[in-house]
Amino acid sequence: MVQKRTVKQVEKSKDNLKEKKYNSTLFILTKNEIKGLNALFQKIPVNRFAEVIAIDAQSKDGSKEFLLKKGLRVITQKKMGRAEAFRIGCAVAAYENVIFFSPDGNEDPADIVKLAYWLEQGYDMAVGSRFMKGGRSDDDDVWLPIRGLGNKGFTLATDILWNGKLTDSINGFRGMKKSKFWRLNPDSEGFGIEFQISIRALKLGYKIKEIQTYEGDRIGGQSTARTFATGWYFVKLLLRELFIGKSFLRCVQIKEKYNVK
Numbered sequence: 001m002v003q004k005r006t007v008k009q010v011e012k013s014k015d016n017l018k019e020k021k022y023n024s025t026l027f028i029l030t031k032n033e034i035k036g037l038n039a040l041f042q043k044i045p046v047n048r049f050a051e052v053i054a055i056d057a058q059s060k061d062g063s064k065e066f067l068l069k070k071g072l073r074v075i076t077q078k079k080m081g082r083a084e085a086f087r088i089g090c091a092v093a094a095y096e097n098v099i100f101f102s103p104d105g106n107e108d109p110a111d112i113v114k115l116a117y118w119l120e121q122g123y124d125m126a127v128g129s130r131f132m133k134g135g136r137s138d139d140d141d142v143w144l145p146i147r148g149l150g151n152k153g154f155t156l157a158t159d160i161l162w163n164g165k166l167t168d169s170i171n172g173f174r175g176m177k178k179s180k181f182w183r184l185n186p187d188s189e190g191f192g193i194e195f196q197i198s199i200r201a202l203k204l205g206y207k208i209k210e211i212q213t214y215e216g217d218r219i220g221g222q223s224t225a226r227t228f229a230t231g232w233y234f235v236k237l238l239l240r241e242l243f244i245g246k247s248f249l250r251c252v253q254i255k256e257k258y259n260v261k
């Protein structure tokens with residue numbers, strides 16, 4: 001017979017989840033994000049993760065010094081770009097589950113543990129979706145919502161072409177199993193990395209969990225994403241993925257460059 005749990009027991013298990021420590025690696029990605037760090041750092045649940053590493057793109061505004069002062073390990077990128085940060089992260093992470101967080105105000109630190117939770121539940125990838133019911137994108141507020149429309153268009157095309165049910169194939173706020181990351185042989189540059197990962201994950205039938213996320217406005221610093229250049233890169237990336245199918249599995253594996261076995 002199934003035993004009913006008392007209210008006290010249910011409350012206690014909820015508390016356990018609140019306090020739970022994750023055997024996962026949390027990455028904080030920065031490129032001149034000192035304003036965001038000042039505003040958000042205390043909300044980042046660093047104590048809930050067995051490993052926290054910052055990956056910094058040679059910030060000149062004191063972001064690196066800030067993170068070092070907080071006692072974090074900071075890796076300084078030699079080669080720029082978010083794709084490079086993802087690859088460096090997956091090469092050095094001590095844990096299988098990795099989460100990437102960017103402290104520029106776009107991502108809600110409260111969602112970090114939710115991503116970690118779903119990875120622990122067995123998902124290969126967990127993604128914050130700005131376009132699910134209840135989600136929100138700061139791009140939606142722009143008078144000419146070109147980025148929001150572009151994002152939705154790319155996701156729609158991806159779902160149609162690779163039979164997916166994604167609502168946000170591009171958002172950077174995500175976590176993955178690092179072994180599954182390397183299996184995708186992700187060779188994209190810069191801001192294309194998330195889109196490439198989403199497409200290839202669909203090609204290989206990965207278990208993907210999307211959670212609704214609220215994308216706030218950038219707190220300070222400068223956007224590094226150039227809308228039209230990034231959009232054009234996405235178009236080329238999509239066409240290439242269409243053309244190559246699953247042949248990336250048989251190509252030279254990019255992980256070898258990062259000394260990953």
Ligand SMILES: Nc1nc2c(ncn2[C@@H]2O[C@H](COP(=O)(O)OP(=O)(O)OP(=O)(O)O)[C@@H](O)[C@H]2O)c(=O)[nH]1
Nearest residue numbers: 029030031055057080081082085102104223224225
């Ligand atoms: N480690 C690392 N982080 C980066 C790099 N480029 C950008 N970032 C960080 O990645 C996050 C996303 O970059 P943004 O420039 O905000 O791109 P975006 O969110 O599309 O643009 P906005 O809407 O203006 O915020 C920010 O926290 C950046 O600091 C990089 O080369 N290396």
Ligand SMILES: [Mg+2]
Nearest residue numbers: 104106218223
């Ligand atoms: Mg941003």
